[in-house]
Amino acid sequence: NAGVTQTPKFQVLKTGQSMTLQCAQDMNHEYMSWYRQDPGMGLRLIHYSVGAGITDQGEVPNGYNVSRSTTEDFPLRLLSAAPSQTSVYFCATQVSGANVLTFGAGSRLTVL
Amino acid sequence: GENVEQHPSTLSVQEGDSAVIKCTYSDSASNYFPWYKQELGKRPQLIIDIRSNVGEKKDQRIAVTLNKTAKHFSLHITETQPEDSAVYFCAASKDNFNKFYFGSGTKLNVKP
Numbered sequence: 561n562a563g564v565t566q567t568p569k570f571q572v573l574k575t576g577q578s579m580t581l582q583c584a585q586d587m588n589h590e591y592m593s594w595y596r597q598d599p600g601m602g603l604r605l606i607h608y609s610v611g612a613g614i615t616d617q618g619e620v621p622n623g624y625n626v627s628r629s630t631t632e633d634f635p636l637r638l639l640s641a642a643p644s645q646t647s648v649y650f651c652a653t654q655v656s657g658a659n660v661l662t663f664g665a666g667s668r669l670t671v672l
Numbered sequence: 673g674e675n676v677e678q679h680p681s682t683l684s685v686q687e688g689d690s691a692v693i694k695c696t697y698s699d700s701a702s703n704y705f706p707w708y709k710q711e712l713g714k715r716p717q718l719i720i721d722i723r724s725n726v727g728e729k730k731d732q733r734i735a736v737t738l739n740k741t742a743k744h745f746s747l748h749i750t751e752t753q754p755e756d757s758a759v760y761f762c763a764a765s766k767d768n769f770n771k772f773y774f775g776s777g778t779k780l781n782v783k784p
Contacts, residue, residue: 591770593770595774600681600776600777601776602676602678602761602774602775602776602777603716603761603763603772603774604774605771605772605773608770608771610770616770618771619673619771619773650715650716659704659706659721659765660706660718660721661706661708661716661718661772663715663716663717664715665714665715666715
């Protein structure tokens, strides 16, 4: 039982490059979400999903795309990376209607 | 949307002293208020939470209080220990728990 697995742990991109942060969970949690963590700003919700095929925007969705084709996976795509997207990204899962967030270990992204 | 403010941003206490971290929220519909602890380089983990129908909740050395009228809630840690050193985040959410709005974090340093 791996819980929530994020890959990669570290990534360096150049401005304009694209990449996908992967998030996989084996807990059969319905809800999944992506947060970014920046110094002095806490965690901010990027996108979330309440089940396969359903996604919605959070506080800071611009520049990011998501899809949820399976219960297990919730990838976050950066289509054209910008230095402002340098951050630590956390994937989180929840049981439907439950309140506890289970976080992945995080992915540190640097955009030069 | 919801706005959660957290103070102080840093807090330094002597081992054995108490620590208090305060948060305010703006949306009166928010009804669930968790606190997460994040140790250096680790993922956030839930330490205590409170719902809006409760004024106070305790778990050993930690407690959370909620004042719905004033829209603020606080984390209290008694008899602090060096292992309490971490960043603490408050958050607010509504019934569906799809979205969590986090405070900016408090870095607690417990000096031995």
